[in-house]
Amino acid sequence: ETGVTQSPTHLIKTRGQQVTLRCSSQSGHNTVSWYQQALGQGPQFIFQYYREEENGRGNFPPRFSGLQFPNYSSELNVNALELDDSALYLCASSRMSSGVRETQYFGPGTRLLVL
Amino acid sequence: TQLLEQSPQFLSIQEGENLTVYCNSSSVFSSLQWYRQEPGEGPVLLVTVVTGGEVKKLKRLTFQFGDARKDSSLHITAAQPGDTGLYLCAGARGSQGNLIFGKGTKLSVKP
Numbered sequence: 542e543t544g545v546t547q548s549p550t551h552l553i554k555t556r557g558q559q560v561t562l563r564c565s566s567q568s569g570h571n572t573v574s575w576y577q578q579a580l581g582q583g584p585q586f587i588f589q590y591y592r593e594e595e596n597g598r599g600n601f602p603p604r605f606s607g608l609q610f611p612n613y614s615s616e617l618n619v620n621a622l623e624l625d626d627s628a629l630y631l632c633a634s635s636r637m638s639s640g641v642r643e644t645q646y647f648g649p650g651t652r653l654l655v656l
Numbered sequence: 657t658q659l660l661e662q663s664p665q666f667l668s669i670q671e672g673e674n675l676t677v678y679c680n681s682s683s684v685f686s687s688l689q690w691y692r693q694e695p696g697e698g699p700v701l702l703v704t705v706v707t708g709g710e711v712k713k714l715k716r717l718t719f720q721f722g723d724a725r726k727d728s729s730l731h732i733t734a735a736q737p738g739d740t741g742l743y744l745c746a747g748a749r750g751s752q753g754n755l756i757f758g759k760g761t762k763l764s765v766k767p
Contacts, residue, residue, distance in 0.1 A: 545698075574754060583660075583744050583757030584699070597754055631698050645755065647691075647698030 544568060545634050545648035553654045554622050562617045562651045566634030572642060573615040575607060578629040578650070590615055591637050627655045659683060660747055662758035670766055672734055677761045679745035680727045686748055688721055688728045689755070693742040702730075735765045 544567035554560050566573050572591045576584035586599035590609035604620040613634070619626055629652050633645040661680045669675055679688070687706045691699035703712050705721035705728060712719045716739075718731040728745055742762050746755040 576755075576757075581759070583662075583746075583759045584755075586754045586756070589754060599754070633698075644701060644704065646701070649696070649698050652696075 545632065545646050547630075547632055547648040547651050549651060550649070551652045551654075553656065555656050556622055556624060558622050558655075559618065559620045560622060560653060562619075562630050562632075562653070564615045564617070564632035564634070564648055566613045566615070566632075567646055570634040570636050570646075571613050572635045572637045573609055573613065574633045574635070574645060575615070575617045576631040576633065577601070577626075578631060579625075580628070584631055587617070622655045624655050627653060629653075659756050660745060660758035662743075662745055662761050664761060665759065666762050666764075668764040668766065669735055671736055673765075675732050675735055675763070677730045677732075677743055677763070678727070679729070679758055681747060682726065683747070683749075684725050685756075686725075688725070689746045689748070690719055690728070690730055691744040691746065693744060693760070699744055732763075735763075737765045737767050739763060740765050 546565045548563045574589040575587040578584040587601050588595050589597040593609045606618045609615045629650040631647050631650045633647045635645040636643045663678045687704055689704045690702045693699040703719045708723045708725045710721045716733045720729050742760045744757055744760045746757045
């Protein structure tokens with residue numbers, strides 16, 4: 542086990558709705574990255590949070606947003622859900638020190654189905 | 657366009673056979689990582705290779721990073737059913753570079 546937890550494990554939503562996914566990082570880690578993994582694909586980087594600020598973003602629209610809290614846990618919010626948003630959402634925590642990010646550890650993911 | 661190409665996409669072999677999975681790119685990466693992912697779970701890190709030409713061994717698994725740091729291979733000797741899973745390679749650029757994943761190789765080892 543990596544010590545990274547995610548909730549919920551599964552979620553079903555309909556088009557147009559909004560969803561919030563949660564991630565608790567491993568103890569001692571200050572950085573959280575979120576990835577989207579569609580069926581049959583590798584994970585795609587959404588964005589990263591370091592010390593409560595977004596400090597890197599992949600090719601995802603603004604309706605994908607996030608937060609990081611003082612305890613370094615994080616949320617991923619997706620507005621106006623589309624069918625293509627159906628995927629496994631993974632968070633990965635790591636420690637950033639002196640500008641160098643150490644190994645990322647992944648949580649088990651949240652499986653989102655949009656109908 | 658996929659930045660990291662993995663091959664083969666699917667592999668089904670018998671227990672005891674050897675296999676090699678490839679991860680190729682036209683881009684240079686500061687490091688490359690191999691993960692194994694089981695259904696319903698997140699990827700689990702197997703190894704990180706950093707130096708061009710580097711070879712790392714993890715029991716029956718041998719990982720190699722290409723001299724130019726653009727490609728990598730994973731060789732499994734005497735595969736076992738417990739090796740079944742999705743093998744992902746991921747490249748990182750720079751010290752804060754986020755991971756770029758390949759599509760993965762789905763390995764099935766039959767008893």
